[in-house]
Every structure is written in structure tokens, then in C-alpha cells.
Amino acid sequence: MRHRSRLAVLALGLTAVTLLSGCGLSATTLSxxxxxxxxxxxxxxxxxxSYGSVDVESSHYVGExxxxxxxxxxxxxxxVCIVAITxxxxxxxxxxxxxxxxxSGSGLTFxxxxxxxxAPEGMTRVSDNVYAE
Structure with missing residues (x-):
């Protein structure tokens, strides 16, 4: 009985890791x-x-x-990366x-x-993929 419990927990854990890592059943679209x-x-x-972790050749302006x-x-x-510049x-x-x-910074969150x-609750849509509050 103990062995089955461990296998069930392991199976649930692997399923959660797969879904949380973006390897679920549907493809993620970033238009x-x-x-x-x-x-x-x-x-x-x-x-x-400042852009050390950013692929600068893929940047797209999404609004203000x-x-x-x-x-x-x-x-x-x-x-993905977000670049916010005042x-x-x-x-x-x-x-x-x-x-x-x-x-988050300077009192704003993106x-x-x-x-x-x-859409995330309480946030304003800036573009197809970006929200702010």
C-alpha cells in the first residue's frame, strides 16, 4: 500500500511539473x-x-x-523579457x-x-500580451 501511495504522489508531481513548465498539451502563442x-x-x-539577458534583435514596442x-x-x-523605461x-x-x-518598480507592475x-485581475491591458497596474 505504501508503494502505491508513493507512485501516486510521484505521478501527480510529474504532471504538475510538466504543466507548470509549459510542456502541457497546448502550444503557447505569443503573437x-x-x-x-x-x-x-x-x-x-x-x-x-543592462540588456545582458535580453535578445535585443527580438524587441517589440508594445505601448506606454x-x-x-x-x-x-x-x-x-x-x-520572455519586459523592458520598462521612463x-x-x-x-x-x-x-x-x-x-x-x-x-514591479516605481509603484507600477507589468x-x-x-x-x-x-487577463490578470485588476490589471489594465497595454497590448495583446502586456498588462499593467
């Missing part, structure tokens, strides 16, 4: 990366190594929220991670989500 890049999609220059300009990129070691000289954030990716995911 923001499927459009052609334009001049506004270029990231502004920041301090050295309360004076903060927002870009999304693919990460060099993660699926002033390139001294007020900016870069955060990378899995889905969803959330960054979140990147897959196309088919519901």
Missing part, C-alpha cells in the same frame, strides 16, 4: 513576436550590460502606461522569466502573458 519589427521596436541605449514606455523581447536564457538615464527596469513574467491566457 507579439510574430509581427515584423519596425524602427520603434528598437530598444533605447541603457547602461552597459502612465509615462512608462514598454518593450517585450525574447530572453537569452528565458522565454527615463533611459535613470528610471528603467528589465525583467526576464517564464510565463507569466511580472516586474505582466507579460500568453495570448490565450485570461
Amino acid at each position: 507579439v513576436f510574430e509581427t515584423e519589427r519596425e524602427a520603434e521596436d528598437e530598444l533605447p541605449p541603457l547602461e552597459d550590460d 502606461y502612465e509615462g512608462v514606455s514598454l518593450w517585450v523581447t525574447k530572453g537569452s536564457d528565458s522565454p 527615463d533611459p538615464d535613470d528610471d528603467w527596469m528589465v525583467g526576464c522569466g517564464g510565463l507569466p513574467t511580472r516586474i 505582466e507579460f502573458r500568453a495570448d490565450d491566457w485570461p
Whole structure:
């Protein structure tokens, strides 16, 4: 009986890890990366190594929220990054991670989500994949 309990727990654990790691049954769609890049999609220059974890060639400008300009990129070691810039000289954030990716600073929070995911509660839609509060 003990052996079966351990196998059940192991099976549930593996299922949870698979679903949480994005290896579930459906493919994740990030439509923001499927459009052609334009001049506004270029990231502004920041301090050295600020874009170290960012694939700068994949950047896309997604809009502005309360004076903060927002870009999304693919990460060099993660699926997505959010770049939030108020002033390139001294007020900016870069955060990378899995889905969803959330960054916070200066009293604001930004979140990147897959196309088919519901909007996060209490957040304002900035673009197809990005929300703010």
C-alpha cells in the first residue's frame, strides 16, 4: 500500500511539473513576436550590460502606461523579457522569466502573458500580451 501511495504522489508531481513548465498539451502563442519589427521596436541605449539577458534583435514596442514606455523581447536564457523605461538615464527596469513574467518598480507592475491566457485581475491591458497596474 505504501508503494502505491508513493507512485501516486510521484505521478501527480510529474504532471504538475510538466504543466507548470509549459510542456502541457497546448502550444503557447505569443503573437507579439510574430509581427515584423519596425524602427520603434528598437530598444533605447541603457547602461552597459543592462540588456545582458535580453535578445535585443527580438524587441517589440508594445505601448506606454502612465509615462512608462514598454518593450517585450525574447530572453537569452528565458522565454520572455519586459523592458520598462521612463527615463533611459535613470528610471528603467528589465525583467526576464517564464510565463507569466511580472516586474514591479516605481509603484507600477507589468505582466507579460500568453495570448490565450485570461487577463490578470485588476490589471489594465497595454497590448495583446502586456498588462499593467
